[in-house]
Amino acid sequence: MKQGPCSEEDCFSLLKQFEHVLESDPLIDEVGFIHPSQFIMLDEEASSSNVYQNEVQPNNGTSRKFWNKDHKLGISTDILVQLCKYAKHVFLLALDEYKCHGNISCSPCTPESEVMKHSQAVLLLSSDFGTAWNARKLILSKKDQLSAFTEELRLSGLILSNSPKSESTWSHRRWIIKMISQRFSTPQEIITKESELVESIGERSKMNYRAWYHRCWLVSYMEIEQVIQELNKSKRWAGLHVADSSCFHYRRRLMLKILESLYVKGGNAYDKSEARKIWKEELDWNKELVERYVGREALWLHRRFLSLNWIMYFACNDSDVSPEPGESIIINEEIAIFIDNEIQLLESSMTVPDTKFEDFQAQALHAAVYMLWLTKKMPELWRMLEEKLGTEKVKCVMSTIALERPSLLHHLVNV
Amino acid sequence: MADKLVADKHLRYILNLMAEKKKESFESVVMDHLRMNGAYWGLTTLSLLDKLGSVSEDEVVSWVMTCQHESGGFAGNTGHDPHVLYTLSAVQILALFDKLNILDVEKVSNYIAGLQNEDGSFSGDIWGEVDTRFSYIAICCLSILKCLDKINVKKAVDYIVSCKNLDGGFGCSPGAESHAGQIFCCVGALAITGNLHRVDKDLLGWWLCERQDYESGGLNGRPEKLPDVCYSWWVLSSLIMIDRVHWIEKAKLVKFILDSQDMDNGGISDRPSYTVDIFHTYFGVAGLSLLEYPGVKTIDPAYALPVHVINRILFTK
Numbered sequence: 001m002k003q004g005p006c007s008e009e010d011c012f013s014l015l016k017q018f019e020h021v022l023e024s025d026p027l028i029d030e031v032g033f034i035h036p037s038q039f040i041m042l043d044e045e046a047s048s049s050n051v052y053q054n055e056v057q058p059n060n061g062t063s064r065k066f067w068n069k070d071h072k073l074g075i076s077t078d079i080l081v082q083l084c085k086y087a088k089h090v091f092l093l094a095l096d097e098y099k100c101h102g103n104i105s106c107s108p109c110t111p112e113s114e115v116m117k118h119s120q121a122v123l124l125l126s127s128d129f130g131t132a133w134n135a136r137k138l139i140l141s142k143k144d145q146l147s148a149f150t151e152e153l154r155l156s157g158l159i160l161s162n163s164p165k166s167e168s169t170w171s172h173r174r175w176i177i178k179m180i181s182q183r184f185s186t187p188q189e190i191i192t193k194e195s196e197l198v199e200s201i202g203e204r205s206k207m208n209y210r211a212w213y214h215r216c217w218l219v220s221y222m223e224i225e226q227v228i229q230e231l232n233k234s235k236r237w238a239g240l241h242v243a244d245s246s247c248f249h250y251r252r253r254l255m256l257k258i259l260e261s262l263y264v265k266g267g268n269a270y271d272k273s274e275a276r277k278i279w280k281e282e283l284d285w286n287k288e289l290v291e292r293y294v295g296r297e298a299l300w301l302h303r304r305f306l307s308l309n310w311i312m313y314f315a316c317n318d319s320d321v322s323p324e325p326g327e328s329i330i331i332n333e334e335i336a337i338f339i340d341n342e343i344q345l346l347e348s349s350m351t352v353p354d355t356k357f358e359d360f361q362a363q364a365l366h367a368a369v370y371m372l373w374l375t376k377k378m379p380e381l382w383r384m385l386e387e388k389l390g391t392e393k394v395k396c397v398m399s400t401i402a403l404e405r406p407s408l409l410h411h412l413v414n415v
Numbered sequence: 416m417a418d419k420l421v422a423d424k425h426l427r428y429i430l431n432l433m434a435e436k437k438k439e440s441f442e443s444v445v446m447d448h449l450r451m452n453g454a455y456w457g458l459t460t461l462s463l464l465d466k467l468g469s470v471s472e473d474e475v476v477s478w479v480m481t482c483q484h485e486s487g488g489f490a491g492n493t494g495h496d497p498h499v500l501y502t503l504s505a506v507q508i509l510a511l512f513d514k515l516n517i518l519d520v521e522k523v524s525n526y527i528a529g530l531q532n533e534d535g536s537f538s539g540d541i542w543g544e545v546d547t548r549f550s551y552i553a554i555c556c557l558s559i560l561k562c563l564d565k566i567n568v569k570k571a572v573d574y575i576v577s578c579k580n581l582d583g584g585f586g587c588s589p590g591a592e593s594h595a596g597q598i599f600c601c602v603g604a605l606a607i608t609g610n611l612h613r614v615d616k617d618l619l620g621w622w623l624c625e626r627q628d629y630e631s632g633g634l635n636g637r638p639e640k641l642p643d644v645c646y647s648w649w650v651l652s653s654l655i656m657i658d659r660v661h662w663i664e665k666a667k668l669v670k671f672i673l674d675s676q677d678m679d680n681g682g683i684s685d686r687p688s689y690t691v692d693i694f695h696t697y698f699g700v701a702g703l704s705l706l707e708y709p710g711v712k713t714i715d716p717a718y719a720l721p722v723h724v725i726n727r728i729l730f731t732k
Contacts, residue, residue, distance in 0.1 A: 080441045088444075092494055126445040131496040137542055171544045178543070207640060213591055245639045249592040256590060298639050305581055369625075376618070404629045407662035408621060 006082035014083050015090065017066060018075070019121055027071045030161045031124055034067065034074040042067055042074065075125070084125040091118035095135050112139055120155060127159045127166035137175060146184050152176050153190075157197060164205040170214050181221065191221050195230060199237055202247065212246035216253045224270050227257050231278070235285075242289055245298040252305050255282065259313060276314050282306055287345065295362030300370045307342060308377055311335055329378055339381060343388045346371050350397065368400045372408060417673040420703060421681065422464050422710060425696060428681030429457045430469060432693055449491045451482060455504035456697035462511050462721050463700050463712045472512050479505050480517070487519070487526030488540070498540045499527060503552040506559055510724050515560070524562035527553050535570030536588070546587045547578050551600035555718060558607050559728055568608055575601050576613045583618030595626060595636040599649040606656045606717040620659030626650050632667025633686060643685045644675050644695045647702030652716035655705060665706050672699045672706075 006014075022028065034042070067074035075083075098111035105111060116139060119132040126132075140148055153176055156169050163169065177194070180186060198215040202208060219227065231254045238247050258278060261270040283306050290299045315334040329335070349367035352360040375381040386394055401408055433454070435443065446453065454475065461467045481493045482505060488497030489505035502523065509515050530538045530553065537549035550571055557563045578585045578601060584593025585601035598619070605611050626634045626646060633642025634650045647668060654660040674687045675695070682691030683699035704714040713722040 077441075081439065081444055084441065084444045126448070128445070129448045130498060131448065131490075134496045134540075134542060171542075174544065175542055207637075209592065209594060209637075213587055216591055217588070219590070243639050245637065246592055253590050301582075301638055308581065373621070376621070405624065407624050410662065 006079075006086070011082050011086035014065060014079055015087055015121060018083065018087075019117055021066050021068050021073060022120060022124075023117075025068055025071060025073070028068070028073045028158060029071050031073045031075070031158055032162055033077050033080060036076050036078050039064055039067055039074070039076065042069075080125065084122070087118060087122045087125060088129065091115070091122045091132060091135075094118050095131075098135075098139075115139060123155075123159055123169075124162070127163040128168045130168050133168050133172045137172070140176075140179070144183070146180065149176050149180050160197075160201060164201045164208055165210055167210055170210045173214065174217060177218075177221070186221055188223075188226060191218050191226065194218050195234075199234065202237075202241075202244070206241075207244050207246045209246060212250055215250050219253050219257055222257070224258070224261050227254050227261075228278070230254055231258075239285075239289065242293045242296050243298055245301065248298050248302040251282070252302070255279070255305075255309075259309065262313070272314075279306070279310055279314055283310060290345075290349075295359035295366065297362070297366055300366040304370060304373055307338075307374060310338065311378065329380060331380055331384070336384070339384055340388065342371070342374070343385065346397070347389070347393075350400065364400050365404055368397045369405065369408065371397065372401060417676055417678055420673065420700075420708060420710060421676055421678055422466075424678070424681030425460065425676075425683070425700070426464060426466050426469065426681070428677075428691070428696065429460060429693065433457055433470060447492055448495055449501070451479070451489060451491045451501040451504045451508075453693055454479070455507050456693050458508055458511055459714075459720065460693075460697045460700045462724070463704055463714060464710075465712060467511060472514075476509065476512060476514050476517070479508055486541075487522035487524075489523075496540065497526070499530060499537070499549050499552045499556070500539065502527065503556045506556050507720055510559060510720060510728060513724075513727060515728070518560070520560050520562065524557055524560050524565050527556055528562075528565040531566050531571065535567060535572070535574035537571070547575055547585060547597055547604075548587070548600045550575055551604040554604040554607050559718070563608070572605065572608055572610050572613065575604055576610075579614075582622050583615050584622045593622060593637060595623070595634075595646050595649040595653070598623070599653050602653045602656050603717045603719075611657065614657055616657040616659060620654065620657060620662050623650050623654050623659065624662040627663050627668070631671050631686075632664060632669075633671040634663070634668065641686065642671065644672055644683055644702065645685065645698040647672055648698040648705070648719075651702055651705045652719070655716045660705075669703065669706050669708060672702055675699060 065076040065079050067076075094111065094114040098115045101111060103110050103112045115135050119135050122129055122132045136152065140152060143149070153173065156173050156176070159166065159169050173194070177186070177190065180190065195215055195218055198211045201211050205211060219230075222230065231251065234247070234251065238244070238251060241247055255278070258270060258275050262272055262275055263269065283303075286299060286303050286306060290296070290303065293299060311329060315338055316329070316332070331339070346367045350364045352364055371381075371385065375385065389397070398409060458467065458470065458475070461469060478493075479489070482490045482495070482501065484490055484497035486497055488499065489502045490497050491501045506515070506518070506523065509518060527537075530540070530549070532538060532545065536545045536547075537553045538545055539549045553566060554563065554568075554571065557565060575585070577589050578587075578591065578597075580586060580590075580593050582593055585598045586592050586594060587597055591597070602611070602614060602619075605613055625638070626636070628635065628642045631642055633644070634646040635642045636646045636649065651660065651663075651668075654662065671686075672683070675684045676682070676699070677684065677689055677691045680691070681696075682693070683696040684691045685695050700711060701714050701719070704711045705716060707713075714720065715722050715725045718725050
């Protein structure tokens with residue numbers, strides 16, 4: 001949106017108002033940009049419940065630019081440009097002052113506090129302004145109280161409420177957690193809370209790569225018990241968001257960690273039979289979902305990972321050594337039974353009751369591609385497929401793929 | 416429905432953007448920290464349309480140099496902090512204008528080399544965030560400056576390979592979700608260092624060609640997402656580097672990109688609609704270049720610069 005120029009005085013006043021609101025309500029947990037016309041509506045809602053908190057009065061009868069109630073902050077869209085430009089300008093001046101003259105000041109407003117105050121204002125408006133985040137890191141790196149870092153988690157959480165995809169903000173959070181773990185310890189609670197934060201943001205911002213990447217990053221800070229807890233806790237959400245491929249990737253990340261823990265030396269290896277149970281449960285649950293939510297790509301992709309690893313790590317003849325990549329898999333009885341079941345799943349998925357519904361066609365395609373992908377990883381599978389299905393049905397599977405993904409058949413040698 | 420590239424309209428769109436000094440919109444204010452990237456997108460597009468001469472070289476180059484920090488790295492705009500993201504764009508812009516000679520190569524390359532970590536990965540700046548994008552940037556930039564020997568290439572390559580997933584794709588770091596943008600970076604870095612044999616080309620080709628939407632012909636960046644013009648670059652360049660570009664339907668993709676143009680005002684959007692931006696304009700044109708669309712110069716899939724620019728660099732001392 002285009003906005004007219006603003007006098008230095010007006011901008012100064014706006015910034016002062018903004019920073020005053022932030023200071024007077026340190027518990028703000030949500031911020032958003034709202035159209036001026038919505039202020040009236042928000043005011044009406046507020047007056048109906050008859051409670052005013054931290055009402056921001058304009059100076060000289062001009063219209064309100066900030067709305068604050070119940071720890072929510074609204075900023076009027078018609079001042080965003082001026083406020084953002086001015087806040088950036090003031091921040092850069094303060095940063096310069098801090099870098100040149102250190103933290104010496106004869107007034108209660110130290111250069112450091114000015115930088116922190118102005119950077120906070122700027123970042124709430126322009127969350128990807130890396131220089132502002134860096135200034136805060138510079139100042140924080142000289143602090144030794146845990147509270148300074150946890151307060152930073154609160155601020156960045158607030159910013160994420162309005163800008164859930166802001167890469168700089170997520171990156172800043174990782175820096176804070178690294179600092180906390182280096183200087184203090186890493187209470188499991190912080191990691192748990194981070195994980196929950198991602199889930200809540202994931203609710204509003206679907207398949208947010210930055211958010212889910214952050215959640216995966218946390219896994220390296222988790223002990224195996226927490227990994228399993230996470231797998232259990234996040235199951236319900238995953239079941240309600242079956243199209244969210246990032247969410248299922250997170251589960252794969254957790255399960256990979258379980259796999260890795262099987263081969264830890266020195267007697268600390270995770271119990272293989274426990275891991276087996278977990279894997280089987282995930283496979284069964286995935287099958288239920290695949291049958292219930294017809295044509296969902298994310299679910300079939302998840303199955304690729306589950307099945308291949310089941311065959312390589314659990315159905316294989318028991319071994320304490322992880323299999324070498326590229327090693328040929330010998331089809332023992334357990335693997336044969338497993339593949340048999342997968343072929344049955346393929347058959348039932350390829351039965352398209354009504355060609356009018358795209359979902360059923362998608363289901364057939366995903367199932368066919370799933371099986372083809374497994375044969376790519378395990379060429380031994382071909383023979384079983386042909387034996388179980390017969391040539392005609394195999395041709396049918398291939399032609400389903402040929403309709404939408406002909407290139408996947410390019411590299412096949414034995415077709 | 417579009418059946419041609421309206422290059423003149425895109426030219427005007429880009430020139431207007433570059434001339435917009437006062438910044439009246441919120442969108443441009445919140446993007447001014449990455450103006451260096453924006454300049455690279457705009458200028459490379461102009462170069463691909465053979466219209467680089469429409470801008471003032473001196474003005475651009477002197478502005479770029481004001482963004483250099485004392486550490487040798489470049490910031491996204493004057494007075495901001497340096498980061499490898501903007502350092503690469505700065506070097507690429509200078510390459511477009513054949514002005515690499517004004518750089519203190521030692522300084523820039525030391526800045527980048529200093530960001531390599533023990534495990535071979537690269538941080539984006541002194542604050543330590545690691546991402547395979549930064550590996551690509553370091554390798555691409557140092558290659559252009561002919562200083563690849565300043566880093567431990569073997570470790571850099573091994574780190575990238577450790578980010579390979581079961582599906583053949585790559586993420587930001589080991590275990591991260593495969594993403595077309597990250598894949599481009601990893602494959603590009605491996606291509607530049609002569610390590611494409613470390614990629615399972617069939618498996619990755621498989622993942623990449625699954626990005627194409629049957630209906631629209633557009634490409635998405637990962638499963639379950641909508642097609643987006645910018646993936647025309649990342650998916651396509653990756654496929655070209657691993658010799659599997661024939662695995663997607665090119666004609667359909669061309670149509671998708673052309674349909675995403677704003678035929679009246681110029682610029683390209685993320686998909687057929689009218690919210691154009693410089694980012695998608697560049698990726699749309701770059702994608703068309705990879706698809707050998709007439710009237711667009713050839714772009715190098717690994718360096719993301721016009722081939723004639725790369726040749727100039729490779730054949731000079």
